[in-house]
Amino acid sequence: MNHSPSPTPTADGRAEAWLARLSSPECTSADRAAFEDWLAESEANVDAYLQAESVHALARRLASDDLLRAAARRARRNPAIDRRSVLRRFAMGAAIAATVVLAIGVIRRPKPPPTVPVGRYTTVVGEQRTVALEDGTAMRLDTATTVRVHFARDQRVVEVVQGRVQFTVGADAPHAASPRPFLVKAGSGTVRDIGTTFQVRHVDADVEVGLIEGVVQVTADATGTSDTLAPGEQVRIDAQGALQASQPFDLAVARAWTQGDLVFKERRLDQLIAEMNRYSATPLRLADPALGALTVSGVFHIDDQAALVAALEQGWGLKARRGGNGEIVLHKADR
Incomplete structure (x- = not known):
């Protein structure tokens, strides 16, 4: 029309x-x-x-x-x-x-209303969700994630309160006079996008930012230090607010979780269990913490805990037993 x-x-x-x-x-x-x-x-x-x-x-x-x-x-x-x-x-x-x-x-002169109100988006344990914002940005929310969105006339701001999000940033709404900066706040860090796809993880007090496409600038708010990432790089802001040196960012692993898979390459077993527990209301636990040093490689679907347990029993000599509070306890298999 x-x-x-x-x-x-x-x-x-x-x-x-x-x-x-x-x-x-x-x-x-x-x-x-x-x-x-x-x-x-x-x-x-x-x-x-x-x-x-x-x-x-x-x-x-x-x-x-x-x-x-x-x-x-x-x-x-x-x-x-x-x-x-x-x-x-x-x-x-x-x-x-x-x-x-x-x-x-x-x-009684009324104040002009904001262009977009504050929005809050949340996923529960085991849920993943894609949210489309009015500027064309797509957010892929991982399990147990909460974000707050506020678009003003001069900037677009998203706060990752907790969890992990992949951002594919839009060019801005058609009615905007000029593209507004897109900023992501997480913990004590700020990510400034320059038209790109990137991931932000905020768990406890740590913030990790990994770049898939384009360019982003990551700033530690406490010190003002910043780093500009290239695709395949990631950076961490620690609990003290310090910006760490950039590290390689495994793009295959990064893309896998958005499709519901976890890819592990020679990673510690306790790291794998901690990651899988984020997606399940039935936690896995190691009977002996020393078992956490076992190295594991494989692709595991986030909602198929039974397949993971079966793989650990067959390939790593473990045995699963039901513990208290409904948890699954992994023991070293009896000889």
Whole structure:
């Protein structure tokens, strides 16, 4: 469907043009967002719109005014009646109403609403979810993850409260005058995107950022130090807020969890169990902590704990037994 163009921001008549556009059945969400941006430019724009709206409302009321309508009928029946007296009465009423509305506007001027309200997105244990934001950004939330989103007129901010998220950042909403910076807050770090795909993990007090495509700048807020990552690199901000040196980022492993798989390459068994436990309400536990030093390689689906246990029993000489509180305890198999 073709829509008529939005009002042109000329020096005069902008408030009246916006009033007409917003009243039109063809008004779009993009038009309303642009109108909010115009209001935010200055208080004068708010005053102008309030005045235009009040005059428009007054015109509707006067159209049903019995005395005015009677005067108009008399004027039509008797051409000798001075039509200017009718117009003067209408103009005087409009001026009085506009003055009253402007005075009220000074006292109770509404603040322009934000373009996008704060949003909160959460996944429970074992759940993964993709969220599409209005600027074209896609967020893939891992298990037990919480994020908060706030898009303002000058920037786009997402806070990773806990968990892990993959961001594929959009170019920004079509109505934005210029692309707003996309920032991710996590713990004591800030990630500034430059059109890319990256992952942020915030567990306990540690923050890890890994880059898949594009460029990101990671800053430790406490010290102001920063690092710009290239694809295949990751960086960590520790519990003390210090930015560590960048390390290689295994892209195959990084992409696997977004598809529901965990890829382990010569990793410690206790690390594998800790990772799998994030996806299950039935935790795995090692009877002897020394078993955690066993190295494991393989691909394990996040919601198939039974397959993992079977693989550990067959390939690593372990035996699973039910423990208290419904947990599964892994022991060294008896000879």
